[in-house]
Amino acid sequence: xxxxxxxxxxxxxxxxxxxxxxxxxxxxxxxxxxxxxxxxxxxxxxxxxxxxxxxxxxxxxxxxxxxxxxxxxxxxxxxxxxxxxxxxxxxxxxxxxxxxxxxxxxxxxxxxxxxxx
Amino acid sequence: xxxxxxxxxxxxxxxxxxxxxxxxxxxxxxxxxxxxxxxxxxxxxxxxxxxxxxxxxxxxxxxxxxxxxxxxxxxxxxxxxxxxxxxxxxxxxxxxxxxxxxxxxxxxxxxxxxxxxxxxxxxxxxxxxxxxxxxxxxxxxxxxxxxxxxxxxxxxxxxxxxxxxxxxxxxxxxxxxxxxxxxxxxxxxxxxxxxxxxxxxxxxxxxxxxxxxxxxxxxxxxxxxxxxxxxxxxxxxxxxxxxxxxxxxxxxxxxxxxxxxxxxxxxxxxxxxxxxxx
Numbered sequence: 001x002x003x004x005x006x007x008x009x010x011x012x013x014x015x016x017x018x019x020x021x022x023x024x025x026x027x028x029x030x031x032x033x034x035x036x037x038x039x040x041x042x043x044x045x046x047x048x049x050x051x052x053x054x055x056x057x058x059x060x061x062x063x064x065x066x067x068x069x070x071x072x073x074x075x076x077x078x079x080x081x082x083x084x085x086x087x088x089x090x091x092x093x094x095x096x097x098x099x100x101x102x103x104x105x106x107x108x109x110x111x112x113x114x115x116x117x
Numbered sequence: 118x119x120x121x122x123x124x125x126x127x128x129x130x131x132x133x134x135x136x137x138x139x140x141x142x143x144x145x146x147x148x149x150x151x152x153x154x155x156x157x158x159x160x161x162x163x164x165x166x167x168x169x170x171x172x173x174x175x176x177x178x179x180x181x182x183x184x185x186x187x188x189x190x191x192x193x194x195x196x197x198x199x200x201x202x203x204x205x206x207x208x209x210x211x212x213x214x215x216x217x218x219x220x221x222x223x224x225x226x227x228x229x230x231x232x233x234x235x236x237x238x239x240x241x242x243x244x245x246x247x248x249x250x251x252x253x254x255x256x257x258x259x260x261x262x263x264x265x266x267x268x269x270x271x272x273x274x275x276x277x278x279x280x281x282x283x284x285x286x287x288x289x290x291x292x293x294x295x296x297x298x299x300x301x302x303x304x305x306x307x308x309x310x311x312x313x314x315x316x317x318x319x320x321x322x323x324x325x326x327x328x329x330x331x332x333x334x335x336x337x338x339x340x341x342x343x344x345x346x347x348x349x350x351x352x353x354x355x356x357x358x359x360x361x362x363x364x365x366x367x368x369x370x371x372x373x374x375x376x377x378x379x380x381x382x383x384x385x386x387x388x389x390x391x392x393x394x395x
Contacts, residue, residue: 106311
């Protein structure tokens with residue numbers, strides 16, 4: 001029902017290994033105790049990183065959820081941009097986007113070390 | 118004894134987790150400065166290191182959010198993040214419950230704080246320790262200032278908290294070091310990650326080095342709305358830096374490194390106070 005509930009679930013998930021295991025086994029079941037809308041539930045189940053950012057989830061919580069799903073850093077940033085393009089500006093919270101949709105603000109250094117791409 | 122070392126440093130997770138994505142020249146100069154800070158810290162022979170971090174929902178949430186909290190345990194686990202993602206192995210970090218308890222008791226004489234006998238370290242503490250005490254052989258006293266979930270403590274209260282910690286150091290027989298971590302301007306974990314206001318950072322660090330209380334608490338420059346506009350939500354972490362200023366009690370500072378590394382999301386910063394200047 002609220003951004004608070006979405007973030008509370010992610011906070012618990014990020015720090016509780018047993019909940020992570022339960023989430024992997026049955027995503028809908030672990031969300032049951034939380035007062036969430038269908039939109040919020042589907043974003044957490046899919047997971048739809050762009051939708052969660054659009055809803056206003058704090059990036060410090062969201063980036064760990066993305067890492068848990070093995071989403072690589074540059075992909076994580078792009079998914080949030082796609083969320084703004086698809087759903088509109090961040091609805092609430094302090095983690096709004098301030099750069100343009102196509103801006104490149106954290107370029108990856110291309111070097112002989114090779115693993116940057 | 119008293120305060121034997123005081124400084125600040127960055128703690129962004131990309132510093133270790135995205136090391137391979139940075140320009141190796143600037144990255145390695147930053148790493149060298151960070152490790153030199155560690156050498157200087159250990160040369161001060163502290164019995165415990167107070168790490169003032171802005172933690173990121175590893176332990177505290179908006180159901181019961183303390184403005185200021187201090188850990189009180191014999192050991193702490195970290196990092197809470199995926200070790201591969203952060204580039205730091207999970208381990209037990211030594212604390213010292215006895216030193217923490219006496220430190221907290223003294224701090225409470227000047228500031229209202231929470232204490233915690235459980236504390237999972239996130240990148241805010243683990244990244245600095247990776248460079249400063251790589252052998253994890255000095256007990257840590259973790260400190261958190263809420264810089265994530267507004268309303269946030271006013272800067273004046275963060276300053277008073279720093280003064281309380283200095284008084285606590287002086288009331289104890291142990292040699293204590295204080296390290297503030299975080300900042301400075303950044304828009305972390307958003308599509309804006311990598312955006313850095315370098316001019317704002319350098320101006321803040323100039324005020325920090327001068328240890329100018331009025332300039333550091335300047336409400337025109339550093340009210341939350343202005344900080345959010347000029348320095349992003351990550352800018353709220355200046356609280357950790359100016360708390361160290363207050364603890365250093367008039368000492369002057371030196372910036373050893375302060376350069377933007379966008380893939381690390383911040384102006385990577387290493388700075389210390391010369392406690393002999395007061």
